[in-house]
Amino acid sequence: MTTSATNRQILLASRPQGEPTGDNFKLVETAVPALADGQVLVRNHFLSLDPYMRGRMNEGKSYAAPQPLNEVMIGGTAGEVVESKNPHFKAGDKVVGMGGWQEYQLVDASQRGVLQKVDTTHIPLSAYLGAVGMPGVTAWYGLIKIINPKAGETIVVSAASGAVGGAVGQLAKTRGARAVGIAGGADKCRYLVEELGFDACIDYKEHKDLKSLSAALKAACPNGIDGYFENVGGMILDAVLLRANAFSRVAMCGMISGYNGEPIPMTYPQMILTNRMKVEGFIVSEHMEVWPEALKELGTLVATGKLKYRESVAQGLAAAPEAFLGLLKGRNFGKQLVKLI
Amino acid sequence: MTTSATNRQILLASRPQGEPTGDNFKLVETAVPALADGQVLVRNHFLSLDPYMRGRMNEGKSYAAPQPLNEVMIGGTAGEVVESKNPHFKAGDKVVGMGGWQEYQLVDASQRGVLQKVDTTHIPLSAYLGAVGMPGVTAWYGLIKIINPKAGETIVVSAASGAVGGAVGQLAKTRGARAVGIAGGADKCRYLVEELGFDACIDYKEHKDLKSLSAALKAACPNGIDGYFENVGGMILDAVLLRANAFSRVAMCGMISGYNGEPIPMTYPQMILTNRMKVEGFIVSEHMEVWPEALKELGTLVATGKLKYRESVAQGLAAAPEAFLGLLKGRNFGKQLVKLI
Numbered sequence: 001m002t003t004s005a006t007n008r009q010i011l012l013a014s015r016p017q018g019e020p021t022g023d024n025f026k027l028v029e030t031a032v033p034a035l036a037d038g039q040v041l042v043r044n045h046f047l048s049l050d051p052y053m054r055g056r057m058n059e060g061k062s063y064a065a066p067q068p069l070n071e072v073m074i075g076g077t078a079g080e081v082v083e084s085k086n087p088h089f090k091a092g093d094k095v096v097g098m099g100g101w102q103e104y105q106l107v108d109a110s111q112r113g114v115l116q117k118v119d120t121t122h123i124p125l126s127a128y129l130g131a132v133g134m135p136g137v138t139a140w141y142g143l144i145k146i147i148n149p150k151a152g153e154t155i156v157v158s159a160a161s162g163a164v165g166g167a168v169g170q171l172a173k174t175r176g177a178r179a180v181g182i183a184g185g186a187d188k189c190r191y192l193v194e195e196l197g198f199d200a201c202i203d204y205k206e207h208k209d210l211k212s213l214s215a216a217l218k219a220a221c222p223n224g225i226d227g228y229f230e231n232v233g234g235m236i237l238d239a240v241l242l243r244a245n246a247f248s249r250v251a252m253c254g255m256i257s258g259y260n261g262e263p264i265p266m267t268y269p270q271m272i273l274t275n276r277m278k279v280e281g282f283i284v285s286e287h288m289e290v291w292p293e294a295l296k297e298l299g300t301l302v303a304t305g306k307l308k309y310r311e312s313v314a315q316g317l318a319a320a321p322e323a324f325l326g327l328l329k330g331r332n333f334g335k336q337l338v339k340l341i
Numbered sequence: 342m343t344t345s346a347t348n349r350q351i352l353l354a355s356r357p358q359g360e361p362t363g364d365n366f367k368l369v370e371t372a373v374p375a376l377a378d379g380q381v382l383v384r385n386h387f388l389s390l391d392p393y394m395r396g397r398m399n400e401g402k403s404y405a406a407p408q409p410l411n412e413v414m415i416g417g418t419a420g421e422v423v424e425s426k427n428p429h430f431k432a433g434d435k436v437v438g439m440g441g442w443q444e445y446q447l448v449d450a451s452q453r454g455v456l457q458k459v460d461t462t463h464i465p466l467s468a469y470l471g472a473v474g475m476p477g478v479t480a481w482y483g484l485i486k487i488i489n490p491k492a493g494e495t496i497v498v499s500a501a502s503g504a505v506g507g508a509v510g511q512l513a514k515t516r517g518a519r520a521v522g523i524a525g526g527a528d529k530c531r532y533l534v535e536e537l538g539f540d541a542c543i544d545y546k547e548h549k550d551l552k553s554l555s556a557a558l559k560a561a562c563p564n565g566i567d568g569y570f571e572n573v574g575g576m577i578l579d580a581v582l583l584r585a586n587a588f589s590r591v592a593m594c595g596m597i598s599g600y601n602g603e604p605i606p607m608t609y610p611q612m613i614l615t616n617r618m619k620v621e622g623f624i625v626s627e628h629m630e631v632w633p634e635a636l637k638e639l640g641t642l643v644a645t646g647k648l649k650y651r652e653s654v655a656q657g658l659a660a661a662p663e664a665f666l667g668l669l670k671g672r673n674f675g676k677q678l679v680k681l682i
Contacts, residue, residue: 233611252614266610270574273593273622281614 005032008317009072009102016057020328024057025073025321038110041083044099047317047338048076048129049324050163051231051256064283073101073320076134078118078125079340086110094120096128101320103340122303130163130335131309132298138284139167139229140294142251144175145287146280147227151176154221156240159231160201161188163309163335164253167298168229169198170307177227180220182236184330191333196308204236210267213239224248232256234264241271252281256328310334346373349658350413350443357398361669365398366414366662379451382424385440388658388679389417389470390665391504392572392597405624414442414661417475419459419466420681427451435461437469442661444681463644471504471676472650473639479625480508480570481635483592485516486628487621488568492517495562497581500572501542502529504650504676505594508639509570510539511648518568521561523577525671532674537649545577551608554580565589573597575605582612593622597669651675 006029013026035041056067056074067074077099081089086109089095097115099105109115118128130136149155155172159165160181169179169192181192181201189201200220207213217225217239224245230237233255240250255264272279301307312332314323320338327336347370354367376382397408397415408415418440422430427450430436438456440446450456459469471477490496496513500506501522510520510533522533522542530542541561548554558566558580565586571578574596581591596605613620642648653673655664661679668677 237610252610255611255614263608264611265606265608267604267606269578269593269607269610270596270605272620273596276622276624276627278622279613279620281617281619283617286617 005104006030007032007102007104009100010317010320011070012057012067012073013070015059015066015069020054020057020325022321022325026070027318032104033106035083035085035106036108037085038108039084040081040086040089040095040107040109040115042077042079042095042097042099042105042107042115043082043341044077044079044103044105045339045341046078046126046129047099047101047320047340048078048133049320049327049332049336049338050076050135051254051327053324054256054328074098075100076129077105078128078133079105084109089115089117094118094125096133101317101338103317123299126311126313126335126337127302127309129337130311131167131302131307132295134284135163135335136167136298136307137291137294138253139164139171140298141284141287141290142229142253142282143168143171143227144294145290146251146278146282147229147249149175149177149227152178153226154178154180154223155227155229156180156182156217156221156225157229157231158182158204158236158240159254159256159330160192160198161310161333162231165229165231166192166196166309166334167307170196170301172227173197174301174306178221178223180217180225182232188333191310195310210235210238210242214242217243227251229253230255238267241266241268241277244271244275244277246275248275248277250277250279252279312336314338316340346445347371348373348443348445350441351658351661352411353398353408353414354411356400356407356410361395361398361666363662363666367411368659373445374447376424376426376447377449379427379449380425381422381427381430381436381448381450381456383418383420383436383438383440383446383448383456384423384682385418385420385444385446386680386682387419387467387470388440388442388661388681389419389474390661390668390673390677390679391417391476392595392668394665395597395669415439416441417470418446419469419474420446425450430456430458435459435466437474442658442679444658464640467652467654467676467678468643468650470678471652472508472643472648473636475625476504476676477508477639477648478632478635479594480505480512481639482625482628482631483570483594483623484509484512484568485635486631487592487619487623488570488590490516490518490568493519494567495519495521495564496568496570497521497523497558497562497566498570498572499523499545499577499581500595500597500671501533501539502651502674503572506570506572507533507537507650507675508648511537511642513568514538515642515647519562519564521558521566523573529674532651536651551576551579551583555583558584568592570594571596579608582607582609582618585612585616585618587616589616589618591618591620593620653677655679657681 081093157168192198498509533539
């Protein structure tokens, strides 16, 4: 490998006004700079596309600083070390990090935690961006630490066929709970029940109003809802609250229905009181203390075939913007990746 | 005392359609029955009026069974034993219980906990219905167990001049937190700051829209809001969420603005996610395990003058419905009682 290689990168060119478009992104080429001491050059094999990136494209107050304009889009990556001036890494090491939307990543690997070596003997490299990575730990934290399901309880998850949602349902099953998914389309629902072992799935596209969705939830959750893993917001959250049991818990992981700035009011907040619910928002990167425990369980489950997942893989860096816009519209089926090599 | 006394009682005559009126109640006279073994006859001195009673007047799903029609309205009472066929009580004992809206209460005191003897040496009898009773423990549980304030944090409470709200602010001060009240009217705000030691108070009646209320909260809480004790709902909750800090906690105790069945949507539930908040509903009667600890602290604070309170006292059982309707409109100032003797 050589440091005179060309790197291709995707920058945030402008902030979206409402729904983002391909014009918000710009593909540029740059030379890969020479390595300084302590640095590692990584060829990214996979780029992870995740809903949180939509929030970063906005300006204004949120839990994280906005993605700066004209800089490489933030993102998790998995790849291979191609050159190293750091004693802890050598060419050929498989690594994951926050490489961003680009083909090469030059990292000062003396900062602890910026680059993690991973073992691909029993776990595919791409899984470290999904079930055995941030999405998996997100599912694990919200389900285990906030919802804390007990055997026999009913756990509902929205965006259930996504990278996080699929793991939530399967983890709930490992705790003896009933797992009910909410997803968009009959294909996704069939996959969740037949392949991932969910007990039931509701195709929200078949329910245009709250009454209809609420009736479907009643049928799928005859004993009510004890835990809800929230990825969506809006009408789906309203419908779940109307079926929530006393002492039920809601882990608020995302509200993708509001990412473009639309108001997404909660119609019946009094249910939180009436049902003595706990509703808790979280961001998995603020709970690094649980990652080792979570990754150990997730890795074992994936390696033994007990935690299944599906990937939607776009080919080539240039395909990333379109794949990301599709993810925001729910066009992905499972973990959305971009294969860069 | 004699068992041939006449008892006067107020029954729920009909369920309110929207806002309740005096016509929903009916005053009746009955004979006090003779005591059976194990029973105690109590002359109620004070009847406690509390917002939760409004919820009980409705039919339909809630955390508690509805108040049955044509039965004595539920309610906490403090009084004196006038006759006893139970070895644990004797005439002259001061007691608190759930005597309901009536002058006399015949209790099977062999059931543990239905009647509690209280010591009025250092604490007035009526305080056992307020600061050293259910409202005080409500304040204590929501503040200490859910909000868990740290020194230097800012705690906001709505309906702050009520029996619960006043205790919330003063308890927050004992933990070194900044206490900010929201109340209706300049008199109440002055009282909270000058007499109860709140750091600031916002008169919500001076703020007709969210923008104005939000600006007032910003001024009163320059470091944001770390804990919110919710008694009201609606626009006040919306305004607080817009000023909530990361990792802030909301104890949902009541949503009086929705008791008549109006929808009271939460406009920005995504704030729960963005600020990684915890929002938790509770009912103090489900946490009996904390009552001894809470009552011990509350009793000591009241006896030593460190927990102050005010009472609005209506005179005579017949005045109870009007006093209750006034409470729902915020006309009370401090704990609303009815003096029955």
